[in-house]
Amino acid sequence: MLSMLRRFGRTFLLLFLLMPLIFSGCVSQKNLPYLQGGNYNTRTPVAADNAPQRYRIQAGDVLSIRVQSTQSQLNEAFNTVDTRAVFNGDPGNLYLTGYSVDDAGNINLPTVGRLKVLGLTVEETQAAAQQQVARYVRDANVLVKLLSFKVTVLGEVRNPGRYFVYNAQCTLLEGLGLAGDLTEFGNRHNVKLIRQTTKGSEVVLINLTDPALLTSPYFYLLPNDALYVEPLKARTDRGNAGNLALVFSGISAVVLILNYLKVF
Secondary structure, three states, X not given: OHHHHHHHHHHHHHHHHHHHHHHHOOOOHHHXXXXXXXXXXXXXXXXXXXXXXXXXXXXXXXXXEEEEOOOHHHHHHHXXXXXXXXXXXXXXXXXXXXXXXXXXXXXXXXXXXXXXXOOOOHHHHHHHHHHHHOOOOOOOEEEEEEOOOEEXXXXXXXXXXXXXXXXXXXXXXXXXXXXXXXXXXXXXXXXXXXXXXXXXXXXXXXXXXXXHHHHOOOOEOOOOOEEEEEEOHHHHHHHHHHHHHXXXXXXXXXXXHHHHHHHO
16 A cells, blocks of 8 residues: 555656646647737728739749740740649649740740840730730730749648749738648747848748738748748647656656566
């Protein structure tokens, strides 16, 4: 009986020591909701003005250029990308057939030759290509799309990875949605957005719980953006608690075995 009480006492002491670590591994509910604020209600929508940034073509981008006209044979000379491949295959394969922007900022169109697109928007590129193609194809309609719009989402999300985007106005929330949203251990107050510019990389911290996010210039993602979601301290605490529990369980098992051997 005395030995049983001693074992019970050791078990109680173990749980008591582990209790702070167990509770420190829990995530508070107030840290989970996005866009927290007292102005939202069920009757009147809260407006947030924010115009999407216009992306400008950079070296290394890949474009789809399609020409539509009654001259089908001439159309095919320009239409190197099969639009069905975008939805039925690996978008990465489109690099093999799309128009790549070289280091000087040019694309090379059949018959037309080099066309400078560096620094232009997709709409401006379409207008420039339309003007040049019209010299060779009668009544042509030119459509230009950016194929290399991809974002990378890493860290405490459910499905980290690289994702191709087919929406020119993709928001930060949509980007996180592609990765299955944050886990409960994702730090919603400190998401890093890494953006490539002509001068290099820039990093900005995003607070997903702040309603001002809707009016932030970083609310809309740009091609080649990367998002990194930092883990909360609770993630480490829970891992440490689990490790300690295993250690103490092992020690308790050894003590029980030794006590059992003493009996015999």
